Amino acid sequence: MSSDRASLLQALRDRLDPAGLQAGADIEMRFRKDWYAPLDPQPPLAVARPRDTGEVAAVLAACHRYGQPVVPQGGLTGLAAGATPRGGELVLSLERLRGVEAIDPQAGTMTVRAGTTLQAAQEAAREAGWLLALDLGARGSCQIGGNLATNAGGNRVIRYGMAREQVLGLEAVLADGTVLSALNKMQKNNAGYDLRQLFVGSEGTLGVITRAVLRLAPLPACTQTALCALARYEDVVALLRLAQRRLSGRLSAFEVMWADYYGIVTGRVPGMRAPLPAGHPFYVLLDLQGDDAAQDGAAFEALLEAALEAGLIADAALATSQKEADALWALRDAVAEFPQRWAPNAAFDVSLPIGSIGTFADSLRARVLAAWPQAELVNFGHVGDSNLHVSVHLPGATAASFPEAEIEALVYGVVGEFAGSISAEHGIGLHKKPYLHHSRTPAELALMRTLKQALDPRGILNPGRVFDAG
Structure with missing residues (x-):
């Protein structure tokens, strides 16, 4: 080890408590990679686990002085390798910066430390009679700091907006x-x-978020949930607009599943029941959050009746209990089974203009099958906020033979043709960096590099993630 690195580690030991630094053989494997990334064969230099903002500042000041690259980490649920350290980098884990510091019922805000899990923050808000609207499947593990650093989306964007809309x-x-x-x-x-927006969505490349004031919403008193079957993508969009108009801002989720996704989930995932027959081209999961069960229930049923009469939906299953609503949501959340039951697969998180999503899905399917006739492809997503998830699986392929790079190049190329974004809600990290030019112009990339140089002149914060500093 070089004398500079030895001096750096000693400086960190002097500033942190014994549990605050892991180095060499003491580094736990869990800090070596995030959820969807390969393991770098070379270990990180160390893992710093500060307890408060002052210790975070001390770690970064020391790393800045020695020119040591730093990789901030939250709950390690990312899908773009943004938190996976490369050999010799220093991991800055925020997991010890936990806790809700205050809930202000007059301002409707929550002050929370960055290492707090989303679920813990949600539960604290609920106990105080409020709703923290940000919600995603990894809620039990993901952390507020990581949610903000990647500008997380999730299930309620159509009503409450992305993570950046929750931050004051x-x-x-x-x-x-x-x-x-x-x-x-x-x-x-x-x-x-508005300096906060420099850091939201910057993936730890401009600064490390340590605390946040989040906007809270009134806690809904009731929820209405239904699954609808539709014949055409045009009907999906028409149902979305009808629901937004008829429900007057109470529509909180609009999840769309293509027939391929619905068939695989209900046919291959053990214990998954099909509430509607397979074979319909589209399935839409609708969710209303309101404050009057009787009135909201009547409005929701009236919406479904109007959609049936207009020929927008062919069939519908209305949840009459929370248990039935949870079963409908389980269909959408079953994507978590794919890495185990549908491997290997290439998963994509993209966004496109809502009116183009149907055509994009058809065009992409045709091109994937032309290149790999044996491929299985599924489409699903929030859609009401322009977000589509795509997964491609090649039956019989192994991890070694799976042509992930070729599939990625094809998919992101089509996204670029449709003027979409290669990342809707999971960030760029290392995984999507080669394709960023499909969604950002040279002028935008140049400005991003200017900001990076101004805030991180030595280039130590998450170097090489999102884009090359140049």
């Missing part, structure tokens, strides 16, 4: 250890630049 204020530590505390609790604050 932030505290972040810059690459040189400077603490930027802007824990604003006000919805309106136009006093200069």
